[in-house]
Amino acid sequence: MRASGASGARSVLIALASTVVFAVVVVLAVSNAPGWPAVKRQFFNREFFVESLEVIPEAFLLNIRIFLIAEVFILVLALVIAIFRSLPGPVFFPLRALAIAYADFFRGVPTILVIYLLGFGAPGLEISGIPRGALFWGVVALVLVYAAYVSEVYRAGIESVHPSQEAAARSLGLSRAQALRFVILPQAVRRVLPPLLNDFIGLQKDTALVALLGPVEAFRQSQIEVSSNFNYTPYLLTALLFVLLTIPLARLTDWLIARERGRRLAAGVAA
C-alpha cells in the first residue's frame, strides 16, 4: 500500500525519528557497558580491519565460487529427485523410495557431519578417477545436503499445480514428460521461487563449513588473521562480507513474494 501526499511524508518522518531514537539507545547502551573499551579494542580495531581487507575479500571469492558451482548442481539434482518422487504407479516404486530415503537422510544428518564424513572418508577409498581434493568433497557434501532441501521445495511446487492442468496437457496428446516440462514445471517453479532463493541464502552461509576440510576461504582466512594478531576484528569483516552478499538476494526474495501476492490479488479482483 502506498500512502500519498502529506500522510506519506508524515509516515516517513515518524519512521525516521523512531529509527534514530532506537539507534541512539542501542549505541548508548553498548558504549556505556563496563567492558566496552576492551571489546572495542578486540573487535572493532581499525588497524586490523584495514589489514584484513587485503586478504579476506580475496579468500571470500572462494566462497562465492563454491556457492555458484554448488548451486547449479543442487538445482539439477534436486529437480531429478523431486521428479522421481512424483512418478506415479507401482513400476516406479523403487525410484520413489530412493527419493524419499535420500531426502530423509540428507535433511536428517547435520551438514557439518556430512562434510566431515565425505571430506575425510571418500578420498580414503582411493578409487581411481575420482578427485581426492578437500574442496571437491566439500562442494559435493553441500550439493548433497542442499539438494535434499531444494527437492522438497520443488515437490511442494509440483503438487501445488492442479491435476486438471496435466489432464488438459495430456488430452492434447502431450506425453507425461512433455506435460511435466512444458505445463507443470514452469508453473511449479514460479510458485516456489521465494523459498528456493531462501535456500540459496542458507547455502551462501554454509560455504564457510568447507573450511573444516582445509580450503582457505573467508572464514578460514579470518581465523588465520585472528590467531596471528590476537584480535577478532577479521571476524567482523568476514561477517560483513557474508551480509553484503546476502542482502541483494534477500531483497530479491521479498520483491518476488510481493509481486506474487500482487498478482494473486489482481487475479482475485478480476474473478
Place this chain on the structure above:
Amino acid sequence: MSADGYALRVEGVRKSFGRLEVLKGIDLVLAEHEVVCLIGASGSGKSTLLRCVNLTEPVTAGRIVVEGEEITSPRVDANRIRQNIGIVFQAFNLFPHMTVLENVTLAPRKVLRKSKAEAEAEALKLLARFGLADKAGEYPDRLSGGQQQRAAIVRALAMRPRLMLLDEVTSALDPELVGEVLGVIRELAESGMTMLIATHEMSFAREIANRVCFLDAGVILEEGPPEEIFRAPANPRTQEFLHRIIAAGRL
C-alpha cells in the same frame, strides 16, 4: 471415412471408481459429422463417459472404437489417440503461464512437430475465425470466461481432431457469456465436426443435436432425435428429468 463408417462406437462400457460403478454398460454410436448431446442430472456419468472416450480414465470393461480402431486395447499408444480427439473442459483448463497463442501452439509444435511459424500462422487463423485475433498475446487471466472457453476450444481444434468432446463447456460461465460459446459450437457443427456434447443447455441441445441421449445412473435410458426426446419422452425417468428442467426455467 473409417472402416466401419462410424466416428465412434462405445460398446458395453463400464467404469468403476473403487466400489462405485459410475457407468453400467454404455452403448453408443456416432456417425461421422453427427452431433450427439448427452443430457442427464449431475452424477449420471456424462463427464466420466467423455473422459473414458478421451482415455483420461481407463474403462473397467467394454470397448471404445474410434474410426475403426479400438482405442481401449492395451496395445494402443494413448498419446497418439488423444491427438485425434479434442476435449474441452467445464473449467477451461488453459495454461495460465502461457499466452493464448502459446496455449494454442504448444501441442502442434511439441506433438505434431510443426515449426513455430507454421503453428502460429494456423493458430492465428483459428483465433480470428472465433473472434480472438486481438487476444493472441494476452494471458488467460486477462480474458473473460467466454473468451477463455473459446480459446480452449481453439486450442483443441489446433490439433485438427476428428472428434470433439465437450464437457459442460458453458456451466462455469456467467449467463450473458454462454451465447458466444454456444455460437462457436454451432459453427463447428455446421462445418461438419463430429461432436459428443455433455450439456445442461436443453434448448441448445434441441437446436444443435442430431440425437439426444438421456443418461441416468450410468445407463442410457433413452435416445432419439431431439424433437422426440423433448416433446414426447417415453421413459418416465426422462419425463421426470425434463419436468424438473422446465420447472427450473431452463427449457
